[in-house]
Structure formats: C-alpha cells, structure tokens
Amino acid sequence: MNSTNRAANRLLILLVGLLLLVVGAAAAAAVLIPVVRDGCKDATGQVTAQVSEWLQQTPLGDTGVSWILPALLVLAVLAVILLIVFIVRQGRGHTGIAVRESTSEHGATVVESAVAEQVLQDAIGGRPEFVASHVSTYRVKRTPVLKISVTCRRGVSPKDAAVIVEDAVRALDLLLGRQLPALVQISGGFRARITSTTRLQ
Amino acid sequence: MSTPGIYRRIARRETHSPRSLLAIVLAVLLIVVIAWLGTEIVIALLGAPALLVAPVDTFTSAVNLVQAPAGIVAAAGIVAAVIGLVLIIAAIAPGRRARHLLQSERTVVVVDNEVIASALARHSSVAGSVDPDNASVSVSHRHAAVHLTPTSGIPVDRDAVTGEVARQLESYRLTPPVRARVRISENGRIGA
Numbered sequence: 001m002n003s004t005n006r007a008a009n010r011l012l013i014l015l016v017g018l019l020l021l022v023v024g025a026a027a028a029a030a031v032l033i034p035v036v037r038d039g040c041k042d043a044t045g046q047v048t049a050q051v052s053e054w055l056q057q058t059p060l061g062d063t064g065v066s067w068i069l070p071a072l073l074v075l076a077v078l079a080v081i082l083l084i085v086f087i088v089r090q091g092r093g094h095t096g097i098a099v100r101e102s103t104s105e106h107g108a109t110v111v112e113s114a115v116a117e118q119v120l121q122d123a124i125g126g127r128p129e130f131v132a133s134h135v136s137t138y139r140v141k142r143t144p145v146l147k148i149s150v151t152c153r154r155g156v157s158p159k160d161a162a163v164i165v166e167d168a169v170r171a172l173d174l175l176l177g178r179q180l181p182a183l184v185q186i187s188g189g190f191r192a193r194i195t196s197t198t199r200l201q
Numbered sequence: 202m203s204t205p206g207i208y209r210r211i212a213r214r215e216t217h218s219p220r221s222l223l224a225i226v227l228a229v230l231l232i233v234v235i236a237w238l239g240t241e242i243v244i245a246l247l248g249a250p251a252l253l254v255a256p257v258d259t260f261t262s263a264v265n266l267v268q269a270p271a272g273i274v275a276a277a278g279i280v281a282a283v284i285g286l287v288l289i290i291a292a293i294a295p296g297r298r299a300r301h302l303l304q305s306e307r308t309v310v311v312v313d314n315e316v317i318a319s320a321l322a323r324h325s326s327v328a329g330s331v332d333p334d335n336a337s338v339s340v341s342h343r344h345a346a347v348h349l350t351p352t353s354g355i356p357v358d359r360d361a362v363t364g365e366v367a368r369q370l371e372s373y374r375l376t377p378p379v380r381a382r383v384r385i386s387e388n389g390r391i392g393a
Contacts, residue, residue: 006220018285020285031274166307166310187316
C-alpha cells in the first residue's frame, strides 16, 4: 500500500548477500584449497607493490599524501547519504487529499481524505464485530486509495466483516458521488485473541 | 491508471512481504561499517593513532590473509558465505504473508489467516457441538486443518462439521482456495 520501493529493498539484500558470499567463499577457498593458497601467496607481493605504487603516483598537491584516500572518504560519505535516503524512503505514501477536480475555470474542488476517513470511521467504529478499526489514505499510482484496517473479535466470519466494511464504503461512494479505490484489511492479532468471543451467529 | 490495475498492484503488495525490516537492518549495518572506515581514513590522514585498525594495516592483513591461521579464516569465510546465501534466498524468494484475498467487487479485501482460522473454529465447534475452546484450526496457504476434541460421551458428527467448514470456506471465496481437513480426537475430554 505504501510507496516503499520493494525492488530496491530486494536489490540491496541481494547485493549484500552476493558480497558476503563471494568474500566469504574466496577467503575460505584461499586457506583450504592448496592451489588457490599458493596462487594467493605469489600474488601478495605483487598486489602490495602495485598498490603502494598507485599511492605514490597520485600525490595530492605537495602534502605528501595520495588523493586516493580522500577520494575513498568522499565515496563513503556519498554511500552513507544514499543509505540514509534509502531508509527514510521506506513506508511513505500517505496523502491528505481524496478528490481533486477542476470544477470550473476559476478554481478546483478539493475533498480532503480526512472527510472520507472520518465518515468510514464513524460507520465502522461502533460495530461490535470489530475490536479496533483505522482508516488512512495512500497514493497508489498517483490515485488516492483508502485503506480500512479492522481488527476482528474472535470468531467473526471474514465474509461478514468484509460485507460490513463494504456497505460503509458504498455509502461513502453515494456521499462523494464517486468511487474511491479501497483496500480492506481484516486482521486478528493479540487484541482479538484476548477479547471475548463474538456472540453473533 | 485504471482501478483494476491499481487493485492488482495492491493485492500483490498486501500478500507479499516488502522485506523492509531486513533491508533497513542491512542498511544500518552498512552505514555503521562505512562510517567507521571513513573515520579511520580521516584519522590516518591526520596522523593520529587509529580507533581500531589503521587503513594500511587493514589492507596488509587482507592481502596476507593466507598467512593467517587457516581454521579461523576458513570458519569466518564459511559463516559469511552462508549468511550471504541466506540473504540471496531472502532477496529472491516471494516472501508470502500469512494472508488470503477475499473476492469482492467494490474493494480489495485481504484477510489474515488467523481470522479465517478463528471463524472456522467457531463454526466447526457449533456444528460439532463441542466447546469453542476444544476446537483448534490452523490455516496455511492452501489447507485448513480443523481439530476437534469431543466432550466425553457425546460423539461428534464428522460429516456435519466437514460440510459446515466447506460451506464457510466456499462463502469466503478465498484466493488461493483453501481446502479443509477435519480431524476428531479419539479420546474425549471430560467436562467440556
């Protein structure tokens, strides 16, 4: 429902997984397999010489240090900023506007999502079938979508719960004069388990 | 974007895990490691003593990994590789949530499996005339296992229970469909 970039989540997990797998397998192979082990020993001196040569060939002005390290530092700062943006982008996507329509050439009509949310909350909140209910609005593909989540009392049939919520949504359709896409989420959870069983049949 | 398209997208996203928690934990760990490396570089450039390990030492010990004790390196490498494999599987696996879609015309309805289970438990306990506490139901992706413990001396009508459970499941019109299996304990329970 929210605008979390799930492909990015999976990509990050995949990249970290591949990195760990490759580095871990390489380290294990380097000490366990004799051929690889000898190859590594031969390469050690060359790699060290090559890297120290690079560090000497890239002086930063006349300070005597290579600019490779400061460049790595800049990369590290960029990576940290990217990762923080990545974390902050999770779980966004709420919107405060349910309907926006240009009714005349002088202006537009805006219906805030609080209207729809409170109408639905009023209709559902008092029902004995539900322990708790919450209505929120998200933007999905640039369209406002209502999310109605209800926590059922023990033993309430999900069909009945869905019908109750859907009746409320249809009443809202009549009130607004248009249909807003809606998601109904019916959950149980801890509060449902400790409350008394429903007496409705 | 049309409503059916939006509904398809919502239905897909509500029944599968976003993998947010794992991704955020990994991102935080990466930030910590990168920030530490950056700090070490700054400290090395200033010529001050390192926090944990200086960048030069990190590099030389990584290059000379083969000379390190084989047991420790191999164990650490294998552990890292296994963690990497688990992460790769987590990234690729669908990550289904314990939820079903309930068919509906006006809205998208997602139901937690435990709500379905608790409704089935109530209906089967009424149909089998056992105490609701003696009916336990677990719902998985395609199966519902109903388990009733009868009250001693009062037999349970299995067909009635099976029929009632099937009728209920049919009325929910779940996606993917769920089939029920009813099991009735041979031993009853006294006073229930």
